[in-house]
Amino acid sequence: MxxxxxxxxxxxxxxxxxxxxxxxxxxxxxxxxxxxxxxxxxxxxxxxxxxxxxxxxxxxxxxxxxxxxxxxxxxxxxxxxxxxxxxxxxxxxxxxxxxxxxxxxxxxxxxxxxxxxxxxxxxxxxYYKTFMWPRSFWDKVYEPIIRASAGLGVAPTAPDPDQYAFRYEHCDVLVVGAGPAGLAAALAAGRAGARVIVADETAEAGGWLLSDTTSRIDGKTGAAWAREVVDELNAMPNVRLLTRCTAFNYGPHNMVALNERLTDHLAHPAVGQPKERLWQVRAKEVVLAAGALERPLVFDGNDRPGVMLATAARTYLNRYGVACGRRAIVVTADDAAYRVALDLKDAGVTVAAIADLRPAPDGALVAAAIRAGITVLPNTTIQRAHGLNRVCSVELAQLLPDGSVGKGHQWRADLVLMSGGFTPSVHMFSQSRGKLVFDEELGVYVPGQSAERERSAGACRGVYRLDRVLEDGARAGAEAAAATGFDGSAPQWQTGDLDEPGRGGFAGALPRRGKGLRAMAFVDYQNDVTAKDVKLAVREGFRSIEHIKRYTTTGMATDQGKSSNVNALGIASEALGRPVEKVGLTTFRPPFTPVTFGAFAGHAREFLFDPVRRTAADGWARDRGAVFEDVGLWQRARYFPINGEDMEAAVRRECLATRSAVGIFDASTLGKIEVVGPDAATFMNRMYVNGWTKLAVGRCRYGLLCRENGFVYDDGVVGRVAADRFHVTTTTGGAAGVLNMMEDYLQTEWPDLDVWLTSTSEEWSVIAVQGPLARKVLAPLVDGLDISAEALPHMSMAEGSICGVPMRLFRVSFTGELGFEVNVPSRHGRRIWDAIWAAGEPHGMTPYGTETMHVLRAEKGYIVVGQETDGTATPDDVGCGWAVSKVKKDFVGKRSLALPALKAPDRLQLVGLLTLDPSEVLEEGTQLVARPDEAVPMHKLGHVTSSYFSATLGHSIALAMVAGGRARMGETLYVPVEGRSIPVKVTNPVFYDVEGARLNV
Amino acid sequence: MLLIRCPYCGDRAEIEYANAGEAHIVRPADPMAVSDEEWAQYLYMRDNPKGLIAERWRHSHGCGRFFNAIRDTRTDRFVMTYEMGQPRPTIDSEAAAEAAR
Amino acid sequence: MSDVMTASQARFDVAAGPDLRRWVLQGRDAGLAAGAAAFGLSGVPDMLRTAQVAGGTAARLGPHELVFFAEPDRADAIYSALQAGLKDIPSSLVEISDRQVAIDISGPDVELVLSSLSPMDFNIRAFPVGMATRTLLAKADGMVWRTGPQSFRLEVWRSFVPYMTEYLQKVACDVRF
Missing domain, CATH: 3.10.20.440 (2Fe-2S iron-sulphur cluster binding domain, sarcosine oxidase, alpha subunit, N-terminal domain)
Known part of the structure; x- marks a missing residue:
């Protein structure tokens, strides 16, 4: 069997x-x-x-x-x-x-x-015509039908357990394809000494040589010659030959993506072996030796099982030892199919007839077929193939002088071999943006002018006869190597017994007898596009081949029109009455063949998907059961539940403890930039809205940074370490962006300033100690530094040491309480955290996370950039107009702040909101309106930006941006939510310790 | 992935860089002295040429320097890169044609 | 998993780099020249090149930037020399000892492993011994310094170390195939 x-x-x-x-x-x-x-x-x-x-x-x-x-x-x-x-x-x-x-x-x-x-x-x-109306059917009826009936395979439903690898590579010469042209090119370039990569999508290098058993190179079969070349290439340290490796994307500047399949052919892959490897190869020169594809013929029933490409049957016979049928009919427009017929006959397959579309085929192969006793029918077409699950017979018919088709005859066959000639595989060339030109003689598009440092060789540029293919490949390889500085001669070989394929060819739908209303002659097998579909598209007014492609979907399947494009073009050309070269060709898009998602993901999955950044105190927080949240790439402790608390309970406890005693908070993720140089203050003056000239050494200031358009970009406390040195802090998420913006101005606008910027974000671990007892906790630890209110008042800083470790101590507060931020070199972060914790525990110190930090700052009406601001808020909008220097002549954003629109009284302004029901916590992002009974769409006055329950105050609080908000103090507005409107009172955004007494203790 | 020549580090892959928009847009020396219209021009109006553009790039994952580049927007081909502060060079027609290819 | 790791270690090794002090010097030509001289060098190293003194290395990572690495026992002396040498010259000297961490990688597969992380060409012709540069290593910013034909020192910011070492180990397993 x-x-x-x-x-x-x-x-x-x-x-x-x-x-x-x-x-x-x-x-x-x-x-x-x-x-x-x-x-x-x-x-x-x-x-x-x-x-x-x-x-x-x-x-x-x-x-x-x-x-x-x-x-x-x-x-x-x-x-x-x-x-x-x-x-x-x-x-x-x-x-x-x-x-x-x-x-x-x-x-x-x-x-x-x-x-x-x-x-x-x-x-x-x-689809376009049928699934149009009614609109209500789009989601519920049409889409499910389309989704169920269309689509190809079924996607896997569970996570992929396989491993995928990734590698960048560089070479002098990349050769795409290891057929005769590619092997010759690789050999030439490799012998010259260039770094060469050869990639072939199949399991064995050799290409068509493995199917061609008749041609001879230096007296050897093609396969034997290929084996020798492969051995020589493999022995060269400068050459890497990759099989099962598809070049699928030709990117700009000669970066070509390869997909290597490492284990698909193995029953038992090694433990840990990646399934596939994606290569991104940057090549100085590329040689495309992708070969050519045989074209199917378009006739009724050309998709019946048993109808196949002629050369495919030769490959199955000579490469795999398989006869594709017992009784074959060959229909061809090219000589190559005659060789297939001869090989099949030689293997014992009956070749019932060769129908040749050409009126008088005259090549050597034709003569050989006739000599071998094969019936050759010139000027003959195929009207139809019969059979359902397998072809059983065909109707062949004479082409009449007037172009019509004569009476047909039935021929019994279980194999129909078709050959419409060859289409050079120009996919990669087209992807590289090279210009294709129409070759009149071959009737196909071939590579014209290159866009990249690339050359095509062999069948992919319409060179088919083996001796010329080898010569073309060797020359391309030698030229490519020479272009990268490796001179060598192109190797030469003696060839014999060559066939002459590619002398004929046919593009379009075969002529047929009758109207063929029910005929199904497929152009694009994969998308089931027939010749009639293409003609219909033209009849309906589509003129551009790009539009015909999209309307009919021809060439849009996963095979990217490999077998269909030229035939579709031929049909369109006839229907449009324009020559093929005037119709044009559609663009070939990557990938050349489908690539798995796993290959694209590569190593970047699970823990390696994105870096997870952790602070020095991360382990401490985890040991205490903290719940974490992602802030950019950082993981930050959000709250520290004890005894099964939920977030709400934990946050209430953390807030109360910090306000009444002392809290400890990990602020290490804040961005830090050291601004150093004689012009440091000048630079700060130009960047930030605040004035810096008068900031004394050892003092801090809240800095607000706008973009040139006047809108708030970032904020943070800045300490003056020395006359020419500032310690700038940024938001966690803004660290990289602020440094980039500063460098941008410094390098582009003010290169004359003697000031330099260094990121110190990760140099320092930052431990915030906040609360009325903060000084009591820290005082014994800071190695004699005087941190009294007099020596270190609110918004000041000092350098010193803590537990023997160098320290920059900031007296700052984002809670409204007496507060310090201890900066120590990161390697000591955990040790100092532990020391502060040990000292603080007797004072009732409580660790708190980002959620409590948010509640505490909201009680004080402190903004969070990105929460209260959205890239359209000025400093004044968010109540920080006080920070904007009135005396500075210029700073980034100053000119924009003078624009009328940025000074309008009805701009969104920061306000506080209080609900009538003290336990009602508004949803962040909800809208504010003037009247609850307004008709929809209601006129929106603003939105809630922050909303929490304040345990300290015993009621909920919210911050909001409201049009002309500061003039609305005391007004009642409404927050419409599902089924009701919540009345809220507009208040001052500072809910707690308005006069700031608790800071200055 | 483009291959971009940093004037300081040489050829590097595009992922090491960040594009920083059109080059040679000079910030007014005294912004408060320009009209609202002139300021809006400076802030927002940019050329979008089909062809050669002078633009800034930053070798943000390398040496950190900003520099200028002449690139053909149709082909992504670079004619040259040059240091900040240098004037926009004149490109001869041969180099422009090569970039357009 | 453990047998896989053992196999890979024969051709590739990841180890924690030495504990060093580090400073970034930025300045104009005079600043770099003064810094290099104070460090004990005869001149400012070329772009992307390193130069060594007893107990220290200087890496020219930018046109206006030198990074100094010092062994702990030489660090105080080097820092004092730098401060003294730069005293009257506009420049910026900032300590970054704890900002980044060194990872030493070595072995016959070392170029292949790096090629999985960065699009740079790590062939010794393109990246000779003594060359150092910043680049992207997968999704982490990092410095790569070739210390020998088959050895490199990487430096990444402290919080990226677990990501980086795990990535290196994963890739080391893959490059065997």
């Missing part, structure tokens, strides 16, 4: 190693070296999938990455299934589980196939 279609003595598979796999639950056997497609064909199984739209039974068409039909899902289980793989590229191994796609309930009998009967109802643009 398994050897049914296997031809002894042919192929490169290892017949000594039998491999067992399953397809749609059925067990099959193949040999080591088989692809899923070749193994199934060896078992006589052509039917491998169902089509996308009409659910027609489909067989394998090609033997490579251009395969549009035989898409399978490989793997089993919710996490391990990879959908949409081409059976022609899946290498079998023991235990491989593959299933077909787009079929329900099973491959041979598919309910969706009724779509074929409804085909007249599913023309091009069907």
């Amino acid at each position: 398994t050897k049914q279609y296997r031809i002894p003595g042919r192929g490169r598979v290892n017949t000594a190693r039998r491999v067992t796999f399953t397809f749609d639950g059925r067990e099959f056997q193949g040999y080591e070296g088989d692809t899923l497609a070749s193994a199934l064909l060896a078992n006589g199984q052509h039917l491998m999938g169902r089509s996308f739209k009409y659910h027609r039974p489909r067989g394998v068409v090609s033997a490579g990455s251009d395969e549009p039909n035989a898409l399978v899902a490989v793997g089993s289980g919710p996490a391990l299934q990879t959908p949409n793989l081409r059976a022609t590229q899946v290498e079998i191994h023991d235990g491989l589980v593959a299933i077909s796609q787009n079929r329900f309930p099973c491959l041979k009998f598919d309910l969706g196939a009724v779509n074929t009967l409804a085909a007249p109802l599913l023309p091009a643009g069907f």
Whole structure:
């Protein structure tokens, strides 16, 4: 059974190693070296999938990455299934589980196939025309139908347990493709001494040479020659040959992405072995040697299983030892198919006839076929292929002198081999933005002027005969190497017994007899686009090939139109009455073949997805069961629950403890910038809205930074360490941005200033000690430093040491209480934290997190940039007009603040809000209106920016930005929420210790 | 990923850089002396040429320096990079044509 | 997992770097020259190059920037010399000893491992011994200094150390295949 279609003595598979796999639950056997497609064909199984739209039974068409039909899902289980793989590229191994796609309930009998009967109802643009109205159907009816019936494979539902690797690489010459041109190029460049990478998408280098058993290079078969070249390349330390590695994206400046599949072909990958590796290769020069793709012919029934590309059958025969059928009909417009017929006949397959579309084919291969006794029918087309799950017969018909098609004759066949000639694979060249030019003689687009440092060689630029391919490749390799400074000569080889492929070709739909109203001649197999669809698009007024592509979806499937583009172009050209070169070609988009998400994610998942930044006291907080929140990349303790407290209870306790005794808070994540130089004060004056000239050494000031448009960008306390040295703090999230903005002004606008900026964010661990007992806790620790109210008043700083560790001590407060911020070098952060904790515990010290910090500052009406501000608030809007220097001639944002719009009295201004019900905590972000009974849409006056329950005050508090808010003190506004409106009173935003008495103790 | 030549560090990949907008936009020496319209011009109005643009980049993950670059917006090809403070160089037609390719 | 790590260590090793003091010197040409001289160098190192004195290394990471690394026992002397040498020259000397942490990596796979983290070319022709630069290492800013044909010192900001070491170890496992 398994050897049914296997031809002894042919192929490169290892017949000594039998491999067992399953397809749609059925067990099959193949040999080591088989692809899923070749193994199934060896078992006589052509039917491998169902089509996308009409659910027609489909067989394998090609033997490579251009395969549009035989898409399978490989793997089993919710996490391990990879959908949409081409059976022609899946290498079998023991235990491989593959299933077909787009079929329900099973491959041979598919309910969706009724779509074929409804085909007249599913023309091009069907979705656009049908799923238009009523609008209410969009989400609930149309989308579910479209989603269920469209789509290819099924995505895995569980996280991917596989590993994926990533690597950047650099080389002098990157060669894409390891067929004859690519191998010749790599050899030339490698011998010259250049750093070379060669990538080939298949398992074995050699390309077409592995399928061509007749040509000779230096007296050897192509495969033997390829083996020798591969051995030589592998022996060169400057050359890296990658197989199973697809170049899928040609990025700018010669960065080419490769996707290497490391384990898909293995039954038992090594422990820890990555499944795939994504390479980003920066090449000085690129040689594209991507080969050419054979074109299908477009005729009624050209998608029947058993209808396939002629050269694919040769590959299955010579590379895998598989005959694709017993009785073949060849339909061709090119000589190459004659060689396929000869090889098949030689292997014992009956070749019933070769129908040649050309009126008088005359090549050497034609003569050889006739000599071999094969019936050659010139000037003959195929009208139709019959059969459902497998082709059984075809109708061949004479092409009449007037261009019409004569009476047809039925020919029995289980294999129909078609060849519309070759299309150079210009995908990567097109991705590189190179300009394609139409080659009149070949009737196809070939690479024209390059945009990148790149050259094409061999079949991908329309050079087909093997001797010329080798010469072209060797020259490209040598030139590329020379361009990177490695001179060498292009190697040469003697060739013999060469065929002459690519002399003919056909683009478009084959002529047919009759109107063919029910004929289904496919242009794009994967998206089920027929010749009629393309013609219809033109009839409906689409003129641009880009529009025709989108309307019909031809060329938009995962195969990116590899087999369909030129035929679609041919049909459009005829329908438009314009020559092909005037119609133009659509853009090829990456990826060349689909790439898994895992490959793109690479190492960047779970802990390695993003850096997780932790402070010195992080472990202490974790030991105490703190609940953390993400702030940028930082993890910050949000609250410290004890005895099963929820956040609300923990925050109330932390707030009360800090206000009544003392709290400890980790402020290490704040950004810090050391501004140093003789012009430091001048620079600060120009950057910040505040004045700095008069700030004495040892004093601090709240600094407010605007952007040039006058809107608040960042804030933080700034200490003057010395006349020429400021210790600037920024918000946690603003650290990098503020430094960048400062450098921008310094380097671009004021390069004459003698001042320099250094980030010290992570140099210092910052421990905030806040509360009436803060001084009592710290005083014994600071090695004799006088921190009394007189020596170190509010908003001052001192350098000293704590427990023997150098310290910058700031007397600052973001709580409204007596407060200190202890800055120590980060390596000592944890030790000093522990020391302060030990000293504070007897005083009832309580650790608090960011949530309590927010409540305490809101009670004081202190803003948080990014919470009260949104990039459109001026300093005055948020009640910080006092900070803006009136005497400075200039600072960043000053001119904008003078614009009328930024001084308008009805701007949103910071106010406090009190609810009538003291326990009602407003939702942040809710809107404010003047009247509860206003008709919708209501006129919005502002919004709530911060809202908390204040345990200290015993009622809720909120901050809000309200239009003309400061003139509305005492007014009642309303917060409309689901089903009701909450009345709120507008108040001063400072709710607690308005006069600031608690700070100055 | 573009390959950009930092005048100080040489060729580096795009991810080491941050684009900083059009170059040679000079901040008025005395902003308070310019009209609202002139200020708005300075703040907001930028060229969006199809072709060569002079723009600033910062080697933010490298040496940290800002510099200027001449780039063709159609092709992303750089003609040259040069230090801040230098005037916009004149580009000969041959170099411009090469960048447009 | 442990057997995987053992296997990888043969070709790649990650170790905590030495405990050093560090200062950033920024200034104009005169400032850098004075700093280099005070440090004991005959001149300012070229861009992206390092120069060494007993117990210390200077790295030219920017046109107007030198970073000094000092062994703890030489640190006070070096710092005093720098302060004295820069006293009357406009410049900025800021201690960053605790801002960043050194990680030493070495082994035959060291270039491959770095290539998984950064788009720079780590081939010894492009990145010779003695070269140092800042770059992006995966998603962390870092300094890379080639200390030998098969050894590099990385420095990243302190909070990025767990991310960086875990990344290096993960990549070291992958490059074996």
